[in-house]
Amino acid sequence: MNIFHLPDLGEGLPDADIVEWHVKVGDIISANDPLVSVETAKAIIDIPSPVSGTVTHLYGAVNDVIKTGDPLVEFEGEAQQDSTTVVGEVETSDSLIQEGSDKQKSATFNAKATPAIRALAHRMNVDLSMVTPSGHDGLIQSDDIRRVAKILADVGPMEPLRGVRRAMARNMTQSHAEVVPATVVDDADISLIESTADITPRLVRALIVACTAEPALNAWFDSHALGRRVLKPIHLGLAIDAPQGLFVAVLRDIEKQDLNGIKTKLSELKDKIEHRRFSADELRGYTITLSNYGSIAGQYAIPVVLPPTVAIIGAGKARQQPVVIDDDIVVRNILPLSITVDHRVVTGGEATRFLKALIIDLQQAT
Numbered sequence: 036m037n038i039f040h041l042p043d044l045g046e047g048l049p050d051a052d053i054v055e056w057h058v059k060v061g062d063i064i065s066a067n068d069p070l071v072s073v074e075t076a077k078a079i080i081d082i083p084s085p086v087s088g089t090v091t092h093l094y095g096a097v098n099d100v101i102k103t104g105d106p107l108v109e110f111e112g113e114a115q116q117d118s119t120t121v122v123g124e125v126e127t128s129d130s131l132i133q134e135g136s137d138k139q140k141s142a143t144f145n146a147k148a149t150p151a152i153r154a155l156a157h158r159m160n161v162d163l164s165m166v167t168p169s170g171h172d173g174l175i176q177s178d179d180i181r182r183v184a185k186i187l188a189d190v191g192p193m194e195p196l197r198g199v200r201r202a203m204a205r206n207m208t209q210s211h212a213e214v215v216p217a218t219v220v221d222d223a224d225i226s227l228i229e230s231t232a233d234i235t236p237r238l239v240r241a242l243i244v245a246c247t248a249e250p251a252l253n254a255w256f257d258s259h260a261l262g263r264r265v266l267k268p269i270h271l272g273l274a275i276d277a278p279q280g281l282f283v284a285v286l287r288d289i290e291k292q293d294l295n296g297i298k299t300k301l302s303e304l305k306d307k308i309e310h311r312r313f314s315a316d317e318l319r320g321y322t323i324t325l326s327n328y329g330s331i332a333g334q335y336a337i338p339v340v341l342p343p344t345v346a347i348i349g350a351g352k353a354r355q356q357p358v359v360i361d362d363d364i365v366v367r368n369i370l371p372l373s374i375t376v377d378h379r380v381v382t383g384g385e386a387t388r389f390l391k392a393l394i395i396d397l398q399q400a401t
Contacts, residue, residue, distance in 0.1 A: 074198035148175040217378040227400035241396035248392035252346035272321025349373040
């Protein structure tokens with residue numbers, strides 16, 4: 036018997052949700068046949084069979100959460116899987132909920148409540164940490180429990196975060212805990228650009244120019260070793276808004292592309308976003324991030340830097356605005372820009388030099 040374990044699907048993702056099995060127990064399959072579709076922190080990915088053989092056991096059902104390195108499928112066949120792969124128990128969504136419940140219970144240990152009130156909270160499925168006490172000296176009363184129970188009943192059951200949204204929560208927590216953010220904003224006059232319906236290709240080109248002028252923002256920072264790696268290749272992470280949440284797709288070695296090449300890469304990416312089909316390499320290893328949130332709304336922002344990267348560029352919604360040029364008031368097409376850097380490793384001078392180079396390129400006609 037050979038056991039295939041869930042591989043690392045990109046950026047050391049800790050787990051994935053099973054979306055659809057393409058096989059069942061007893062099926063005879065060949066290597067590279069579709070095995071299972073899983074939703075990772077960033078996308079839905081099809082995992083092919085690593086061997087030819089007969090499927091003898093599936094470790095998990097649809098919607099179960101499988102940890103990276105845990106058993107996924109058992110085969111009866113000739114090929115032997117890597118025996119060094121970590122083996123562990125499958126963690127289902129039920130176990131995740133139970134784990135969260137245990138953490139909640141530990142968090143309510145210090146709540147002021149009598150044994151009878153604690154019993155009432157348990158019967159009504161109310162976490163004491165959510166209750167605002169009305170009794171003397173912070174003592175929780177039975178009416179407090181009933182009030183919270185009624186609110187919970189009105190709002191409906193809790194929706195566990197899955198896939199992209201679960202990863203987004205983890206990433207934002209990590210960023211808040213580790214990064215020392217500093218944000219600088221400015222405007223680019225993009226009036227000379229003929230068509231600004233989709234400014235993304237020009238933003239990407241300007242970012243490449245800015246990375247050449249100030250490489251310090253195209254870097255990874257190791258907070259444990261207190262060291263940085265300034266990188267020559269630009270693996271651009273594009274922040275993607277999707278119904279499932281926020282994820283980042285990577286345009287690898289984008290510095291090698293001219294404007295037409297950038298447009299082609301973005302067109303290919305658009306198709307992949309539509310079908311949410313990415314390879315692992317297209318979801319890992321980005322060196323700097325671009326968020327074109329202005330395609331929806333908003334002018335300035337404080338974009339969030341995700342370790343180990345040290346910078347993210349945000350582009351707001353362009354607007355017609357009167358400006359003074361040579362003592363005359365004229366209406367120009369203005370693009371608001373925001374850059375957040377990890378101030379532990381990027382200086383204010385580096386951030387503003389980068390922003391200046393970005394603006395200069397955006398203000399060119401071609």
